[in-house]
Amino acid sequence: MRVEERLMRYVQFETTSDPSSTTVPSTAVQKDFAEVLAAEMRAMGLANVRVSDTGYVYGTCKSNTTKKVPSFGLIAHMDTAPDYSGKNVKPRLICNYDGSDLWLSDTVVTKVDEFPAMKQYIGKDIIVTDGSTLLGADDKAGIAEILTMVEYLLDHPEIEHGDIQIGFTPDEEIGRGADHFDVPGFGAEFAYTVDGGMIHGVTDETFNAAEAKVTVYGVAVHPGSAKDVMINSLNVAQEFHHLLPHISRPEHTEGREGFYHLDSMSGNCELTHMSYIIRNHDLNQLEEMKKQMEQNAALINDRYEKQVVELKLRDQYKNMKELLNEVPHVCELANRAVARAGYTVVNEPARGGTDGSTLTFMGLPCPNLGTGSSNHHGRHEVACVQDMEKMVQILLNLVEEVVNL
Ligand SMILES: [Zn+2]
Secondary structure, X not given: OOHHHHHHHHOOOOOEOOOOOOOOOOOHHHHHHHHHHHHHHHHHOOEEEEEOOOOOEEEEXXXXXXXXXXXXXXXXXXXXXXXXXXXXXXXXXXXXOOOXXXXXXXXXXXXXXXXXXXXXXXXXXXXXXXXXXXXXHHHHHHHHHHHHHHHHHHHOOOOOOOOEEEEEEOOHHHOOOOOOOOHHHHOOOEEEEEOOOOOOEEEOOOOEEEEEEEEEEOEOOOHHHOXXXXXXXXXXXXXXXXXXXXXXXXXXXXXXXXXXXXXXXXXXXXXXXXXEEEEEOOHHHHHHHHHHHHHHHHHHXXXXXXXXXXXXXXXXXXXXXXXXXXXXXXXHHHHHHHHHOOOOOEOOOOOOOOHHHHHHHOOOOOOEEOOOEEOOOOOOOEEEHHHHHHXXXXXXXXXXXXXXX
16 A cells, blocks of 8 residues: 555544543544554564554564564554644645645635745645644654555565564653553664654654742732732742743744743732743753752742742653664664665754653663654644655665664
8 A cells, every 4th residue: 555545544543642631542542543553464464463451553574584683663653632633634635736825725724934844845745634633644654654664575575674563652642652662572672763754854862851840829818908918929920930041931942952931820819830841952951950940949938038939840751862872873774774765864853752762761772753744733734745655765775774784
């Protein structure tokens, strides 16, 4: 089956994950899709295909060589982002896109000046939505590319390869994709997530991440008799917030610049809660940012001569770069596979986390590769047929690079 046919079929399965759910996977529909994929993998002739209780799909494309070749893995996620509806997705193929604004429906238009990524698709075939849902190429394009590549290998036994382990995960979009991943059972020495934008990107770096929960305790009294008594926690919360550098906010940062992001804030005179995420590619700098918050809390508590601000810091995930540097061949193989497809490799740091970064810390080194899709998590999401085909080629190149390691 062609890669775009696979994608157009997969996106019609609703697999939205749900951050408020406590079940694993977070939504039952993901498990339904897992069974669909497992059935397809069995029919293709993959070995050891299984769906875990937690909704993970695993399978193996068995080695056909007597050479000693490391077993490596390819991983993609099945869920789509809860930010936008993923129900009744109706994908539409547009051949030879001409680069103009694109009417997804009578009322929804993808404007090229708002979504400049569209320009790279001029003259190519693209898959878009009907304007009422996201597309789900993030990350069903990754699943489609992996299975199309594996099917090609099974149809061409003359191509030598080692064991290739396949893993499809639920709940990536809500940050739980690696939580129940069976690293020992997976049986790979290293792996790649196929879950990104441009196909010439090899991501070996993520943020270091922490969160800060701030509780501000006020003193609520009648405003008419408040003089020298009232402490309005809403005002103290703003004092705290404005002690953080304004320039270090997501809306003012890019590349390797870290940020403090005030994610939520709610309260009244007596009690205010604030929740921050703190991000930096450099672990030392992240520690400095955490220290800065502690100093600010202490400063305000001194000012009020009691504890009005309570700060709870918690580490969330780490930059995988440091660990990947210990196994440089893992990224080099991917870089070579991309270069052989005729591209200049871009090693951009991800401004976020990936399942791969968690897996790397679980003992499975795992950089990230692209999928040939853009504008994720919303109704302007788009996938490019030619780029997906190229990605299948890059994965085949990767298989070959691993054999020749
Ligand atoms: Zn994704």
